[in-house]
Amino acid sequence: MVCHFTNAVMPMSSSSKGDLRTFVRIDFPDKERLGPGKMQLLEHIRATGSISAAGRAMDMSYRRAWLLVSALNTMFATQVVDSQRGGKQGGGAVVTEFGEELLRRYHAMQQRVDTALTSDFEWLNSNRRHS
Amino acid sequence: MVCHFTNAVMPMSSSSKGDLRTFVRIDFPDKERLGPGKMQLLEHIRATGSISAAGRAMDMSYRRAWLLVSALNTMFATQVVDSQRGGKQGGGAVVTEFGEELLRRYHAMQQRVDTALTSDFEWLNSNRRHS
DNA sequence: TGGCGTTATATCCTTAAGAATATAAATCCA
DNA sequence: TGGATTTATATTCTTAAGGATATAACGCCA
Numbered sequence: 001m002v003c004h005f006t007n008a009v010m011p012m013s014s015s016s017k018g019d020l021r022t023f024v025r026i027d028f029p030d031k032e033r034l035g036p037g038k039m040q041l042l043e044h045i046r047a048t049g050s051i052s053a054a055g056r057a058m059d060m061s062y063r064r065a066w067l068l069v070s071a072l073n074t075m076f077a078t079q080v081v082d083s084q085r086g087g088k089q090g091g092g093a094v095v096t097e098f099g100e101e102l103l104r105r106y107h108a109m110q111q112r113v114d115t116a117l118t119s120d121f122e123w124l125n126s127n128r129r130h131s
Numbered sequence: 132m133v134c135h136f137t138n139a140v141m142p143m144s145s146s147s148k149g150d151l152r153t154f155v156r157i158d159f160p161d162k163e164r165l166g167p168g169k170m171q172l173l174e175h176i177r178a179t180g181s182i183s184a185a186g187r188a189m190d191m192s193y194r195r196a197w198l199l200v201s202a203l204n205t206m207f208a209t210q211v212v213d214s215q216r217g218g219k220q221g222g223g224a225v226v227t228e229f230g231e232e233l234l235r236r237y238h239a240m241q242q243r244v245d246t247a248l249t250s251d252f253e254w255l256n257s258n259r260r261h262s
Numbered sequence: 263t264g265g266c267g268t269t270a271t272a273t274c275c276t277t278a279a280g281a282a283t284a285t286a287a288a289t290c291c292a
Numbered sequence: 293t294g295g296a297t298t299t300a301t302a303t304t305c306t307t308a309a310g311g312a313t314a315t316a317a318c319g320c321c322a
Binding site: 061063064067084085086087088089090091 | 279281282287288289291
């Protein structure tokens with residue numbers, strides 16, 4: 001499994017120190033990854049009740065959004081997003097309770113990394129070639 | 132800046148918990164990244180005194196190895212690898228003192244992440260679809 | 263001087279990721 | 293019944309990353 005902690009300018013919940021922002025990315029042993037993209041998409045799905053609307057909100061093709069959701073659903077033993085087609089609005093998608101827990105976990109990991117690596121990020125930032 | 136903590140089967144110094152191994156990857160605001168690939172290459176350069184030998188040891192094309200070293204040298208204010216061509220062995224490369232400190236920092240970050248995210252990795256591992 | 267091994271590049275090719283597009287399929291509602 | 297909207301999926305195209313290859317440049321040494 002692989003886990004990335006990203007520190008960049010991104011419109012995601014993250015704590016900043018100086019001009020740095022951090023977020024988490026995790027890669028599983030095979031090739032599947034779990035990062036801010038899928039988590040943000042998950043939040044948009046929760047907000048809109050639709051994969052396509054969430055994709056549009058992130059300026060992402062529906063195909064890609066659907067692939068991300070599909071990956072999420074296949075990489076965990078429990079369903080992360082439930083979707084249905086047809087019906088009044090043509091269909092929709094909801095984040096499962098497991099998906100909600102995954103989001104909470106993800107944010108908690110973010111917090112833990114922020115605090116654990118504060119000094120490292122400061123060192124990296126002060127030693128990196130700015131601009 | 133982006134930081135990845137990767138947990139996968141890889142021949143790198145990393146602590147394992149269960150069948151998981153973690154390592155760190157960092158992405159800077161632009162597009163430059165710092166992860167196990169460059170760090171491992173750095174260790175091979177230290178061991179062999181040569182970019183090409185380090186690349187061969189990692190089964191990596193010289194072009195790629197050189198690009199990674201070039202990226203390392205341009206993303207930090209201080210040189211990470213010093214190289215020279217010509218001479219007895221045809222040339223060579225050495226990891227600078229800053230490069231050594233970078234390696235130490237990287238390993239320290241690995242340690243910190245390992246301890247900070249133990250419970251999260253356990254949760255992810257127990258909830259992921261195995262196989 | 264010429265050979266050797268390495269750094270330093272450029273050029274071309276292959277491949278994988280994602281965008282664009284198209285089309286079923288489902289289900290409600292007018 | 294047909295339209296509207298979304299899920300689900302296939303197909304084609306574009307683009308970016310890396311591999312393969314070639315070639316200078318460099319400086320020791322035989």
